[in-house]
Amino acid sequence: MTDRTHPSEQRPPTPGRPSRRAVVTGLGAAGCLALPAWPDRAWAAAGTTATASGGPVLDTHPDTEPSGTHVRSVGGTNVVFQYGAVLPDFDGWRTHEPTREYLSLAKRWRFRFDPRNRGLDQGWESPHLDDSAWGLIDVPAAWDLLDTPGFATETATFGTGTAFTDGYAWYRTTVDVPGSWRARHVRLAFLAAGYSAEVWLDGTHLGKHEGANSPFALPAAKALRPGTRQTIAVRVFRRASHADYTDATPQPVTDDYEIPYKPVDYWPYAGLTRSAWIEAVPKVAIAKLLTAGAKGRLEARAVVENHGTTAFNGYLTLDPGHGSGEGPIAVPARIAAGSVGVVSVSVPVPGAPRWSPGSPHTLTARATLTASRPHGPRVDTLSTVYGMRDVSVAGAQLRLNDKPVFLKGVNWHEETAVHGRAMTRAEYDAELGHIPALGANFIRNCVYNRHPYVYDWADEHGVMVMDDIDTMWLNTAQEKLQTSSYGLARAQALTMAWNQHNHPSVILWGLHNESEIDGDGAPVYRAWLADLKAAVHAVDLTTRPVTWASNTSNDPAFDIADVIGFNEYFGYFYGKDTDLGPALDAVHAKYPAKPILITENGTWSQAGHHGPSTTEGTEEWQAARFADHWTQVAERSDFVAGYTYWVLKDYKERAGYNQDYNGLSLMGMLTFAEERPKLVYEAFRKAANPRGR
Incomplete structure (x- = not known):
């Protein structure tokens, strides 16, 4: 995605004065928050444990999730912190700020395997360390595909x-660190490490991250030696799924702290x-x-870090972007050391x-810090893509820009036969096409x-998104552990809402998938979900549903x-296909003001196997089961907001x-490798959206 801002379209503000076209707030030193302290040896590696039988290795965990993820109010804006710093923007994978x-x-x-942690x-x-005898691996890549013949068959x-x-x-x-970085704040950024990773720079432990699918950035100041060649070492851990994969009745390997x-x-x-x-x-x-753009107004919050030893007194200029109808606006910015x-x-x-599915217009906002005056020396810039759109719930309907929408959707997994998750x-x-x-x-x-590219793609192609976190199949004990002490689920909810905040395509936050309620565990379950909902709403300026x-x-x-x-899997795992309609009616009767979304439904077929429906x-059976369920949902589109097929x-x-x-x-509409x-692919394609779009 490129920056569409064109210099000839910009109208500079009056030097030294905020524009009257904007409501502005620039925080002075009194409104700043000191950067959180971070341990000199952040969550030092403490070794591992094995099962009593000498079976699969399990990772150890600190008392709370290892990144220290938390949210703090800075002048009325909630800000997410990790590793003693603001969780930064991760557009560096594609956009290099000047x-x-x-x-x-x-x-x-x-690369070298270390399955017993030596x-x-x-x-x-x-x-x-002399690592010349080690093997080699590309980054990014999944080690699953290093040597697994027939993985996709x-x-x-x-x-x-x-x-x-x-x-x-x-x-x-190894990396050659430029000498010019002595005057810089430096961080190591990773978009994913599955399942967890610890990072060292020249033998200094920078931190540990847990969670296979969320990005993280580790400040490197305590280990950085500009002007030298330095060694980066990363130790990645994955828990075994089973003690013996070839056993007739494989025994699952579990860890109460991990998600899942x-x-x-x-x-x-x-x-x-x-x-x-x-x-x-x-x-x-x-x-x-x-950024939050809706109803003809752009709300922007520039989170500024001062890692220096002197206060910053300057200006921040916000350009709402070419096509917004407005030019740059300068406001004071005063950030204490x-x-x-x-x-x-x-x-x-x-x-x-x-922004809408039919007209997916996006804009590019750019914030620029300057010293002393609006046109003074440029200190830093950061741009972001955003869209003008409003998501709401009213009258048992999900609404986009005040109009009801019906979500004709699919679930999908991020993988290919050739590259796994490193697509x-x-x-x-x-x-996605x-x-x-x-x-x-x-x-x-x-x-x-x-991957961030998915959200960029959805923004550009007008596809609405429900984003999810890794909280799948937890039970009451794990829900209580996450809420009361460990906090990894909350950290994932916070970082999801923070990282995907500006994407107009993201219209729903998903909190979990098929987690359980054991016995009388409903109060624990409710408290856990209330905690996760509070986390995403704490940082979402648009309060998405x-x-x-x-x-x-x-x-x-x-x-x-x-x-x-x-x-719902009526007629497949339980009940009859025709049970879906009455179930929807019952839910609507109990919650008449809430829209309903079928988040999964589907069956399976072996490609090329044909016969009666x-x-x-058979492929015919899979297609017929979809048609039965789609019909019952479409007939109730006044209170059912959508249907999401399992799986693409x-x-x-x-x-x-x-x-x-x-x-x-x-269970897919498409085969895995080919x-x-x-x-069912054609049956789904022909299914008419009851709201016509």
């Missing part, structure tokens, strides 16, 4: 190859699976630019076009955050949801079933 310097880590690294004792993080033997190599593995590389805590039915790809880079920003820099401040700007943009841009384009081809207007990012994919239409917390979401497993494409899983198909779930359409 005031910043970048070193890509997308290259070939030294590396720490042997100093594998040390810059003096239905007939290969399940349980062999690097796809089943668990425990620890180490990555090592047990095997789930998607593939837990391991390694540095997305882009990574080093970013050097000025000591005074814009860490994050939050070692502090975080927020500069707020509210700009009327009545001429800016709205290329061309693979994303091919995969099926969404408009199917006449769909909605995707659910089931059950984890996606919240939902989740319940495993029941009788969820005891539906009153907390803004949109009622549940997965009453014979399970056959997918890989290690949950302990489908081994006869090499771990392939055959991406060949089944009959």
Whole structure:
């Protein structure tokens, strides 16, 4: 995505005076918040434990999730912090700001498996280690695909190859750090590491991250030596799904602290699976630019960090972008040394076009820090893409720009047969290109955050998104642990809302998938969901609706949801196809003011297997089951806000079933490797959206 701002379109503000066209708030030193302290040795590695039988290795955990993720109010704006700093913008994977310097880590690294965790004792993080005999791996890549013949085929033997190599593995590389970085704030950014990762720079431990699908950035100041060659070491961990994958009755491996805590039915790809880079920003820099555009007004919050030793007294200029109908606006910015401040700007943009599926107009806002005066020396810049749109719930309807919408959608997993979760841009384009081809207007990012490119793509193509976090199949004990002490679920909710905040395509926040209520655990479940909802709403300036994919239409917390979401498999796992309509009517009768979203429904078929629509497993049967459910939903579009098919494409899983198909779930509209359409693909394409779009 490119910056569309054209210099000839800009109208400079009056020097030294804020524009009268904007409501502005510039925080002085009194309104700043000191940067949080961070331990000299952040969450030092403490070793691992193994099962009593000497089985699979489990990672150890601190008392709370290791990134220290939390939210603090800075002058009335809630700001997310990790590792003692603001959780920064992650557009550096594609956009290089002119005031910043970048070193890509997308290259070939030294690599070695360490399944029994001997590396720490042997100093594998040390810059003096001779790693010349190690193997090689690309970053990004999934180590599952290093050596697993037949990974994508239905007939290969399940349980062999690097796809089943668990425990620890180490990555090592060197970088030449520019001498000019002595005057910079430097951070190492990773878009994903599955499942968890610890990072060292020249043997100094920078921190640990947990969660396979969320980006993180580690400040490097305590270990950085500008003008030298330095060694980066990363130790990645993946828990085994089962003690023995080839056992007739495989025993699951669990860890109450991890999310998910047990095997789930998607593939837990391991390694540095997305882009990574080093970013050097000025000591005074814009860490994050939050935008909210609706009803002819742009609300912007520039979160500014001062890692220097002197106060910053200057200006922040906000350009709402070419096509907004407004020019740049300058406001004072005063940030105390070692502090975080927020500069707020509210700009009327009545001429800016709205974002919608039919007209996906996006704009590019740019914030620029200057010293002393609006046209003084440029200190830092940060741009972001946003859209003018409003999402609301009213009268049992989900509304976009005050008009009811019906979500014709699909679930999808982020993987290909060739690269696993380390997909290329061309693979994303091919995969996501099926969404408009199917006449769909909605995707659910089931059950984890996606690569940033996915949200950019959805913005540009007018596809609405429900974003999810990794909270799948938790039970009451894990829900209580996450809420009362560990806080990883809350951290994932906060970072989801913070990272995807500006994307107009993201219209729903998803809080969990099919988590359980054990016995009398409803109060725990409700408290957990209330905590997650409060987390996303704490940082979302637009207060998007919240939902989740319940495993029941009788969820005891539906009153907390803004949109009622549940997965239904009537006629497949239970009941009859015709039970769906009465179930929807019952939910609506109980919650008449809330729209309902079918977050999953589908069946399976083996590609090429044809026969009567009453014979399970045929392509005809899969297509007929979809048609039955779609009809019942479409007839109730006055209170059902949408239907999300499970799933776009056959997918890989290690949950302990489908081994006869090499771990392939055959519930997709497309086959896994060839991406060949089944009959249900055409049936879905022909299904008319009851609201005509």
